[in-house]
Amino acid sequence: MSTPTTAASPVIEFRDVSLTYPGPPPVPALRSTQLAVGQGDYVTVVGPSGSGKSTFLNIAGLIDAPTAGQYLLDGIDIGRLKDAERTSLRGSRIGFVFQSFHLLPHRSALENVLLAMVYNASVPRAERSDRARDALVRVGLGQRVDALPTRLSGGERQRVAIARALVARPSLLLCDEPTGNLDTATADSILRLLDGLHADGMTIVVITHDVLVAARGRRTISIRDGVLSEDAQVGA
Template identity: 70%
Template structure:
């Protein structure tokens, strides 16, 4: 790629004037060779508090690499990544782990729930290694998160006794229990039928309406269209798509 890093979304439609949650500045990732592989070309991306942004691209486009950087699982080999103003590329691993636990909620396609634990226990487990949630508050916070996603009546059910949509809602509750600054979703409707997927996406709409910053990574154009901003990734390059009217 010629020229400087791609710049995407300096100010977003949903969070104009709000402080940035995500700031990528010339951030890229090259895996060492031989030969070296440039998985994410240097790019600049800003997501402000309260935005709903979707990242869309085909398999092998660099979505997983971008997710790993945004989720503090990988460190860019070029540029910087600031999360809520903290330069995450300049802090030790222990602090990065703490930032990830306190400020990012993850939702994945495969739920990753423990089958022999109740919904309440699965959500509460997300707070075990999070010092921001006192031990005595774990179950109360988990119950509150389940209520928020409409599962107050299913707290004692284990995953095998939950529908696919309910399991994904438990996963979303688990992501919310630490009250993160950012909800990061990776192909969250990939294992759901159309009707169930719509109910889960409607829940994301509600969370965004309540002020949550939401970023969804997907290969599905219909899911991508739910966001107020859409960023396309192809061959490791980010490009902004036209904004959706509020």
């Protein structure tokens, strides 16, 4: 891989990054964007459906490549990487949490977390079980490691998903509507868990349409018609 991580490097750095889907006519999904997310930041990205939130998430998460501009993750220029290198970087440095928990129903909580490391060469095989148990303890599920997802509440399933995202000890946690399938009280418990992870130094980016969720971040960025703007009034 190219540029090594330095202590001064932002975790996410967009330099005039944009993504346009080919036409005809071409469709600009994310317009030219400058953005830096520093180590230990807690950033929420809010906007209506179709605003470009998913495009932003896919670029930040190394799922889609921008059509213009430069994206650096931990100081590494993504555009210089081969596909296999991008996949390896995504697996080792980014944890994903989604609205739908994406757990295998016939695998225990522990096994679901372990699966996150199957293709991750950065975690030695001998350490994986202990890592998975530690991750479940960190999210408050130390007594539920053997439970199947079908025996877990919605909040517990999301905690398993967060443990799975944390197990490789990534530098970035990307959350896409992490409370969208939860009732108010359970959603608040998940947000408090994210608050705790942030307090421990985790860099977190949460994609949401919910202004109450967005308010939990230290920085809020609004997106509309593919344009990001910081410090705008959320929901305006």
